[in-house]
Amino acid sequence: MPDEPTVGPLICGTSSVIDGAFVWTDYAYDDTGASETERGGGADRYPEAGANTADLIQLQLRPTERGLQIRAVLQTLVDPAVPVLAVGFDTSGERAGGAPTLPGGRWAAHPPLGLDRVVVVSGVGAGGGSGGELRAYEDGRWRVTGTFPATADRASQVLETVVPPELLEPGGATWRVVAALGIRRDGRSFLDGDGPVYDLAFVGGESVARAPGAANAWQDLDQADILSGRFGSEHAVAVVDFGRLTRGDDEVAVARAPGTHAFLYRSSLELGGGVRPWPRQHHPELWTQLGMPPPPSAPWTMFAGRYQPYGVWLPERLPEPAPLVVFLHGTGSNHLSNASRSLFGPGRFDLPAIVVEPLGRGGSCGFSGAAEQDVLDVMADVTARFEVDVDRVILTGISQGGFGTFRLGELYPDRFSALVPLVGQSALVPEIEMMISGGEPFMPDALENLCNLPVRMVNGRLDPQKNTIAGNVPDLDALALQRLQYDFRYWQLLRRGHEVVPEITNGVFLDALAWKRDRDPARVVFSVEPFLDVCDPETGLELRHDAAYWVSGLTVRGHDFERGDKGTVDVTSLARADRGRVSRPYAIVGGNTRESRDLVGPNPHAFGFDEWVEQGVTITPGPPQPVENGFVATFTRVARVTLDLPRMSIDPRSELTATISGDGPTELALAGEWHDRVEVVVGEVSSVTRPTGGVVTVAHDFGPGVRLTVRPAG
Numbered sequence: 001m002p003d004e005p006t007v008g009p010l011i012c013g014t015s016s017v018i019d020g021a022f023v024w025t026d027y028a029y030d031d032t033g034a035s036e037t038e039r040g041g042g043a044d045r046y047p048e049a050g051a052n053t054a055d056l057i058q059l060q061l062r063p064t065e066r067g068l069q070i071r072a073v074l075q076t077l078v079d080p081a082v083p084v085l086a087v088g089f090d091t092s093g094e095r096a097g098g099a100p101t102l103p104g105g106r107w108a109a110h111p112p113l114g115l116d117r118v119v120v121v122s123g124v125g126a127g128g129g130s131g132g133e134l135r136a137y138e139d140g141r142w143r144v145t146g147t148f149p150a151t152a153d154r155a156s157q158v159l160e161t162v163v164p165p166e167l168l169e170p171g172g173a174t175w176r177v178v179a180a181l182g183i184r185r186d187g188r189s190f191l192d193g194d195g196p197v198y199d200l201a202f203v204g205g206e207s208v209a210r211a212p213g214a215a216n217a218w219q220d221l222d223q224a225d226i227l228s229g230r231f232g233s234e235h236a237v238a239v240v241d242f243g244r245l246t247r248g249d250d251e252v253a254v255a256r257a258p259g260t261h262a263f264l265y266r267s268s269l270e271l272g273g274g275v276r277p278w279p280r281q282h283h284p285e286l287w288t289q290l291g292m293p294p295p296p297s298a299p300w301t302m303f304a305g306r307y308q309p310y311g312v313w314l315p316e317r318l319p320e321p322a323p324l325v326v327f328l329h330g331t332g333s334n335h336l337s338n339a340s341r342s343l344f345g346p347g348r349f350d351l352p353a354i355v356v357e358p359l360g361r362g363g364s365c366g367f368s369g370a371a372e373q374d375v376l377d378v379m380a381d382v383t384a385r386f387e388v389d390v391d392r393v394i395l396t397g398i399s400q401g402g403f404g405t406f407r408l409g410e411l412y413p414d415r416f417s418a419l420v421p422l423v424g425q426s427a428l429v430p431e432i433e434m435m436i437s438g439g440e441p442f443m444p445d446a447l448e449n450l451c452n453l454p455v456r457m458v459n460g461r462l463d464p465q466k467n468t469i470a471g472n473v474p475d476l477d478a479l480a481l482q483r484l485q486y487d488f489r490y491w492q493l494l495r496r497g498h499e500v501v502p503e504i505t506n507g508v509f510l511d512a513l514a515w516k517r518d519r520d521p522a523r524v525v526f527s528v529e530p531f532l533d534v535c536d537p538e539t540g541l542e543l544r545h546d547a548a549y550w551v552s553g554l555t556v557r558g559h560d561f562e563r564g565d566k567g568t569v570d571v572t573s574l575a576r577a578d579r580g581r582v583s584r585p586y587a588i589v590g591g592n593t594r595e596s597r598d599l600v601g602p603n604p605h606a607f608g609f610d611e612w613v614e615q616g617v618t619i620t621p622g623p624p625q626p627v628e629n630g631f632v633a634t635f636t637r638v639a640r641v642t643l644d645l646p647r648m649s650i651d652p653r654s655e656l657t658a659t660i661s662g663d664g665p666t667e668l669a670l671a672g673e674w675h676d677r678v679e680v681v682v683g684e685v686s687s688v689t690r691p692t693g694g695v696v697t698v699a700h701d702f703g704p705g706v707r708l709t710v711r712p713a714g
Helices: 221-229 242-247 284-289 371-385 400-411 431-438 447-451 465-467 473-484 502-512
Strands: 013-019 021-025 056-064 067-074 083-090 119-123 130-138 141-146 150-153 157-165 174-183 238-241 259-268 275-279 302-303 305-312 324-330 352-357 389-397 419-424 455-460 486-495 523-528 534-536 540-545 550-555 567-573 580-591 611-621 630-636 638-644 655-659 664-670 678-682 685-689 695-702 706-714
Touching: 021 238, 056 174, 056 242, 067 119, 067 174, 119 150, 119 157, 130 150, 130 157, 141 157, 141 534, 174 242, 238 242, 259 371, 284 431, 302 465, 305 371, 324 400, 371 389, 371 400, 371 540, 389 400, 400 419, 400 447, 419 502, 447 523, 447 534, 455 465, 455 473, 455 502, 473 611, 486 502, 523 550, 550 567, 550 655, 567 638, 630 638, 678 695, 695 706
Parallel strands: 324 352, 324 389, 389 419, 419 455, 455 486, 630 655, 638 664
Antiparallel strands: 013 021, 021 056, 056 067, 067 157, 083 119, 083 174, 119 130, 130 141, 150 157, 174 238, 259 305, 275 302, 305 352, 486 611, 523 567, 534 540, 550 638, 567 630, 580 611, 655 706, 664 695, 678 685, 678 706
16 A cells, blocks of 8 residues: 555544645545535435545645645545646735636635635646646636646545745735535546536534434535535635745644544555445345335445545544444444434533444444444544543444444453444344344354353344344343353333333443453463455455454364364463452342432433333352363364463473364464473373474364373473
C-alpha cells in the first residue's frame, strides 16, 4: 500500500495546521450533494452504481518554493479523468466585486461567496490537456488565466497540483477559501453547469441526526442545505492565514469534548472502493422460506473505500486510562445510528468510558470477513489515539450487533473483559445466516470459548425475532452457559420486544466496567473452526482464529473443512493455586413498577413499566488448590498447538509433569526458557532433545490419560 497521503489525526469535520500545511479532514460517505427539502440531506446520486468518486477525505493547502501545493485525498479514485476539484479563493477581501459562487453556478451559494480566483484540479483537463488550471473572475465572468500539470494517482487516491507563484502567490496574506468536488462526464462537469457538486470542504460541526425518513445519518445535513442555498454559505468557508503556514505555527485538531465524534482510519484492504453491492450471492428462495417477498437482488451494501469512519462517544469526565466499550450496530444501521437515536447521555447509556461504534463496512455485515476486520482495526485505531485500559474492554451490540458480540467474543475471547449482547444470540436460523452471508455459514459454535469471559444478556420476551426468526436461541444460550457453569446473567424483559432500553440497562454496563480481563487464566478452553478463517490475497484480508490467552497455533486435524469441524483444547495449569471456582446457578424475578431501579439496582431514571426474569450462574473463587509444576489437558481433533509455559505460571527449568487425554496424533509445542537439553518421557518412552527457538516439541498419538514428563537432561 502506498505511503499515507493524509496528514494529522483524521478527525472528521476539523482543520489543523501541520508542518506548514492547512489541513481539512472531511466526513466519509457524505458525498450526497444538495438537499431537496430543508434538513432533508443530500439528494444527488451518482450516475453509475458503485461510484463514490467525489467523496473528499482530506484537503491540504501548503505554500512551497515551487508554488501553492493543493492535495485532495479521495475515498475512491478509479478513473483519473472523472473527479474534478475546484478550490476557490477570495484574495482581495472585497466580496462585493467577486463571483457569487463557483463557475457553472451549480452551488446556490447564499450569501454570495465573493470569489476572484479558482484552481481546478483533475487528472485530465476539460479539453484533454493539462489537468490544472487557474480561473480569474473579471468583468463579471470567469476566464482561464493559466494552466499547469496536475496528477490523479489511483494508488494513493490523491488529486494534486502545484500552482506556480507567478499565477497565484498568497505570500503572508489571509484568504477566504472554499472547495468543492464533482465528476466529469462527456467532458463536462459542475464547473460547466452540468452535474451536481457532491461534496464540500470546511463544513464542520455536522449533526449526527438523521434526515426525516432516512435510515442513517451521514453527517451531510448542513452541507446539503448549504449547496441548495437553505443554509449560509459562510459555513463552508475556511479562513487561511498563509503567513502562519510559512511560520510553521502548528495547531493540531483534538477530540476530547463530551458527545459524539467521527474518526477515520486508513484500511489496508483492497476492496475496490466505492459504495457497492456486497459481493455475495443472492438466494431469493431463502426469503420465500421466511414468508418475505424476495428483492430482485441482494440488498446488502458494502462501503468499500480505503478510509473507514467510526463513531466515538465521550463522557463528561473521561478517566485515564479509560475503559473501552465496542458497540456493534444492528441490521441496516451504521456507525452513527446509536448516537442518532440518542442512546447516550444522562439517563440513557451514560458510561465513564470511550464508546466506539464501527461501521462494519455496511448495514447488514454480519460482522464477518471485512466487517470483522473493521472492528479489529477500529479497536487498534482508538487505542492509538487515547490512553485505553486494554484490560477493561466490553464488547456489546444491538440485534445484528448482539449476535456479532457472541461471534467476535467466541473468536477473540482474550481481547475482552465482558460481553453484553443486547437482543442478540449466539446462532441464527440457517435461512437468516445464509441470507446475510450469501450462502456461506459464518457463525461459530464455540460457547465453550467463553470460559473466562463474563456474559450479560438482555432480551425482550415479546421479541418476535427472538421467538421466531432466531429460533429461541437466547434461551438456549442461557441453558448452554449454565451447563458449562460459566459466569453469565440473562434478563428477559417481560413487556419488551426487539428493543433496547438504556435507562434500565445502563447499570449492567457500569457493573461490567469494574471487571478486568484475565490475561492469563488458570484454565483455557478454546475451540478453532477452520471454515471461519479467511485468506484472500486479492483483497489482503487474512483472518485466523488460532490463539487465545496462552494457547496459540491451534490447528485442527484433517482437511477440506466444513461447518461442524473443529478442534478443542481444554487445559488447566496445576501451577495456579487459584484454579478452583465455585459456580452457583440462580433464578429471580424483578421489576421497577414499585420503585425506581434498573436491572442491577436503584436508578432514578428507571421507574414504572418493566418486569423481568433473571437467571444466571455466579462464580466465586474456590479454596486454594495444591500447586504442581504441570498441567492437565484434553485435546479433541488437535493436530498442533503451542502452550506458553511462563504465562501458565509453569517453570520449564524444573521438572514438568502433565496428564493429557487425546483422540489421535498431536504435535504439542511447549514454549519457555529451557535448559540446553531436556529429557522427554511420554508414557514409558524416553528421549533427549534440544529445544529449538525456546520450544520443546512433543509429537504423540495421545489417548486417554497419557503421562508426560519433561525435565532437564542430566
